[in-house]
Amino acid sequence: MNTPAHSHGPLVMEAKGLVKRYGSVTALDGADFELRAGEIMAVIGDNGAGKSSLIKALSGATIPDEGEIRLDGKPIHFKSPMDARREGIETVYQDLAVAPAMTIAENLFLGREIIRPGFFSRLFRCIDKKKMLEESIARMNDLKVGIRSMTQAVETLSGGQRQCVAVARSAAFARHVVILDEPTAALGVKEGNMVLELIRRVRDRGLPVILISHNMPHVFEIADRIHIARLGKRACIVNPKNISMSDTVAVMTGAMRPEELPHQAFA
Numbered sequence: 608m609n610t611p612a613h614s615h616g617p618l619v620m621e622a623k624g625l626v627k628r629y630g631s632v633t634a635l636d637g638a639d640f641e642l643r644a645g646e647i648m649a650v651i652g653d654n655g656a657g658k659s660s661l662i663k664a665l666s667g668a669t670i671p672d673e674g675e676i677r678l679d680g681k682p683i684h685f686k687s688p689m690d691a692r693r694e695g696i697e698t699v700y701q702d703l704a705v706a707p708a709m710t711i712a713e714n715l716f717l718g719r720e721i722i723r724p725g726f727f728s729r730l731f732r733c734i735d736k737k738k739m740l741e742e743s744i745a746r747m748n749d750l751k752v753g754i755r756s757m758t759q760a761v762e763t764l765s766g767g768q769r770q771c772v773a774v775a776r777s778a779a780f781a782r783h784v785v786i787l788d789e790p791t792a793a794l795g796v797k798e799g800n801m802v803l804e805l806i807r808r809v810r811d812r813g814l815p816v817i818l819i820s821h822n823m824p825h826v827f828e829i830a831d832r833i834h835i836a837r838l839g840k841r842a843c844i845v846n847p848k849n850i851s852m853s854d855t856v857a858v859m860t861g862a863m864r865p866e867e868l869p870h871q872a873f874a
Contacts, residue, residue, distance in 0.1 A: 616643035618680065619815050620665065620696075620784055625674035627660050634660035635671065636839030642784065647806065647816045649826040649847075652836030653860055661836060662819055666698040666786050667691030678783060695782025699773045701789045707762035711754060712736070712743035714761050715776045746779045750808050767798025771805050778809045785809055786817045791825055803829050823852050832874040835859050846874035 622640040626633070635657050642648050652658040663669040665676065667685030676683055678694055685691050688698065705714050716739045722728055723735045743757045752771050754764070761769055770790055777785050787806065791799040799822075806829060810816050820826050826833060827847045835842040835858050842858055843865040850872040857863035 616645055618642070619644050619678070621677045621680075622661070622665065623675050623677075625661065625664055625671045625676070627664065627669060627671050633839055635664065635674075638674070638836070638839060639841045640665065640834065641844075642815050642817060644815055645810065645813065646831040647810050647818055647829055649818045649820060649830035649833045650836060651820065651823070651826060651833060651855070651859055656836040656859070657839040658819060658836040660839075662698075662786060662788065662817070665691075665784075665817070666696060668698075692780070695780075696784045696786065697777035697781035698786040699770075699777050699788065699790060701792060705761050705769055705773055708760055710758050710760055711747075711764075711772055712740045712757040714772055715739070715743045715746065715757075715779060717776070719780065747775055750775050750778060750805060750812075752805065765798060767794050767801045770794065770798070770802050774802065774805050774809065778812070778814060781814055783814075784817060785814050786819075788819045789821065790818070791820065791822055799825065823856065827852055827855075835865075837861060843868070844874050845872050849874075 618641055620642040622638065625635045625638040627635040638657060638661050640661060650658050650662065660669065664671045667688040667690045670686060676685070683694060706717060709717070721735045721738050723733045740757055747754060747757065752775055754768060761772060764772065774787065774790060790802050790806065794802065803825060806816055806818065818826070818830060830847050833845050833847055833855065835845065835855065837859065845855060845868070850868065854863060854868060854872070858865055858868065
């Protein structure tokens with residue numbers, strides 16, 4: 608079941624008038640976005656609607672030509688995904704970016720390995736595998752991810768378990784926002800539900816989540832609000848409890864204008 612839409616919570620992330628051009632193609636044409644504390648905001652749109660360009664701008668993967676992004680009310684300017692990570696924004700892309708031959712614990716700390724204390728340990732970057740293992744167990748237990756051993760290689764896991772490792776890694780290090788790009792794509796029903804339950808737990812721990820998905824049943828099952836992107840702009844934000852899936856798809860594809868929706872459909 609959905610929790611109540613958090614339409615009145617404080618703004619965590621906001622974008623105004625984002626424009627991104629690639630030559631003669633305008634991917635974002637004055638796009639707006641807002642994410643509030645304690646919510647799962649789904650972003651949906653037809654192919655070419657600009658949702659991928661929007662997410663890339665919010666995660667630092669691309670630099671918008673115009674517009675402004677604010678985090679906790681303060682303007683921010685990302686030049687790379689590392690800038691976004693430094694601000695506590697973690698993104699999980701469809702390709703997961705996990706190292707199959709490495710253990711779960713090593714994957715959780717990939718690129719952020721814990722170095723042993725002491726001058727020589729820091730000098731030679733001696734990794735504290737024991738502490739990484741202990742913290743991995745604690746963090747996965749905190750998110751109730753049921754994986755037998757943190758020392759097993761990621762390549763031994765199922766697709767759903769690998770996705771859970773990627774999501775758990777983002778939740779472990781995010782301070783502001785978790786962005787998930789098609790997290791249930793190519794997963795079966797059982798594994799898809801496992802990932803959805805983990806996303807709920809991430810949200811319930813206080814981290815707002817941006818969810819990009821083509822899977823409308825999953826969007827309606829888990830989202831608190833739905834951002835509909837169309838033609839490089841935000842068409843509207845709707846409450847999944849007060850609008851049908853067919854009307855949502857109609858707005859997304861242009862078969863229905865947002866003005867034709869009843870007032871209670873908006874969030």
